[in-house]
Amino acid sequence: MIEAKNLTKRYGDKTAVNGLSFTVEPGRVTGFLGPNGAGKSTTMRLLLGLDRPDGGEATVNGVRYSDLPQPMRVVGALLEARAVHTGRSAYDHLLCLAQTQGFGKRRVEEVIDQVGLTPVARKRAGGFSLGMGQRLGIAAALLGDPAALVLDEPVNGLDPEGILWIRNLMKSLAAEGRAVFVSSHLMNEMAVTADHLIVIGRGRLVADCSTQEFIERSTEQSVLIKTPDRERLSALLRSHGGTVTDTEEGDLDVVGIEAPRIAELAAGGGLVLHELSTRRGSLEEAFMELTKDAVEYDAGVPTAGGVK
Numbered sequence: 230m231i232e233a234k235n236l237t238k239r240y241g242d243k244t245a246v247n248g249l250s251f252t253v254e255p256g257r258v259t260g261f262l263g264p265n266g267a268g269k270s271t272t273m274r275l276l277l278g279l280d281r282p283d284g285g286e287a288t289v290n291g292v293r294y295s296d297l298p299q300p301m302r303v304v305g306a307l308l309e310a311r312a313v314h315t316g317r318s319a320y321d322h323l324l325c326l327a328q329t330q331g332f333g334k335r336r337v338e339e340v341i342d343q344v345g346l347t348p349v350a351r352k353r354a355g356g357f358s359l360g361m362g363q364r365l366g367i368a369a370a371l372l373g374d375p376a377a378l379v380l381d382e383p384v385n386g387l388d389p390e391g392i393l394w395i396r397n398l399m400k401s402l403a404a405e406g407r408a409v410f411v412s413s414h415l416m417n418e419m420a421v422t423a424d425h426l427i428v429i430g431r432g433r434l435v436a437d438c439s440t441q442e443f444i445e446r447s448t449e450q451s452v453l454i455k456t457p458d459r460e461r462l463s464a465l466l467r468s469h470g471g472t473v474t475d476t477e478e479g480d481l482d483v484v485g486i487e488a489p490r491i492a493e494l495a496a497g498g499g500l501v502l503h504e505l506s507t508r509r510g511s512l513e514e515a516f517m518e519l520t521k522d523a524v525e526y527d528a529g530v531p532t533a534g535g536v537k
């Protein structure tokens with residue numbers, strides 16, 4: 230389990246991470262979301278002991294990274310997508326890393342196989358594509374068979390096949406009981422990958438809830454109605470507490486009453502409906518709205534214990 234307690238990091242006047250507390254549980258993929266500059270990479274660097282916090286602390290299985298005797302056995306990390314600038318082969322690169330931690334050749338071969346690099350394992354890693362470089366980075370993260378993984382924007386710059394591969398890998402690593410913590414600024418990507426979401430805006434926690442809960446709470450539901458009895462239906466729905474707006478196409482958009490109830494009310498009033506459809510706002514819109522709120526109002530958003 231990864232835990233951040235009141236984590237704070239300042240760079241000069243800028244507070245990159247501001248009193249952040251959350252836990253990343255084993256057995257699930259936890260998405261770490263925030264717009265550019267929200268503080269995701271800084272938080273991950275603090276978790277991995279690459280930077281010192283100005284306040285609070287970050288631990289993995291209750292221990293600070295810098296105090297872990299064999300860190301690669303506890304947490305594997307992939308930080309920022311970049312090509313590996315090495316004249317060494319993928320195999321030699323991993324073997325070198327493995328030897329620093331006392332892992333053998335067999336483990337190197339296993340992780341190479343796991344990430345699908347066996348056919349190119351003896352080729353110079355410096356010539357790898359971004360996708361192959363990512364696979365190599367993930368192989369390095371997996372070397373110690375760690376209980377937790379920290380992956381910073383692993384899908385950045387990958388083609389659809391690479392994205393699908395990483396997505397499935399993260400899910401299977403979580404299914405094996407590992408804590409998988411993955412950052413992204415893409416809401417839609419996290420919606421299909423993560424079981425749980427931690428959302429930050431300007432270094433502060435905005436939401437900490439299951440992905441399902443986030444989707445349900447964040448995307449407001451409205452009902453679109455096509456009807457020849459627009460005026461009467463509109464008045465009827467308003468009298469039952471609905472918020473009714475006219476769309477540019479001359480239809481009705483209703484918030485606050487669900488479709489089956491609208492159909493019953495219309496039938497009761499002898500009003501004709503030509504179309505009745507439930508719509509949800511896009512997740513990406515909801516995410517932008519949420520992080521904007523964090524900055525401007527810091528209210529009305531889902532957190533672990535409900536809506537803040």
Ligand SMILES: Nc1ncnc2c1ncn2[C@@H]1O[C@H](COP(=O)(O)OP(=O)(O)OP(=O)(O)O)[C@@H](O)[C@H]1O
Pocket residue numbers: 240243244245263264265266267268269270271272414
């Ligand atoms: N070494 C540093 N020195 C000064 N400011 C920094 C440093 N590292 C990060 N920052 C600032 O802290 C804030 C958070 O940056 P961080 O890289 O953690 O955000 P992020 O959420 O990972 O963004 P992105 O998705 O763009 O990588 C930004 O405003 C950034 O400019």
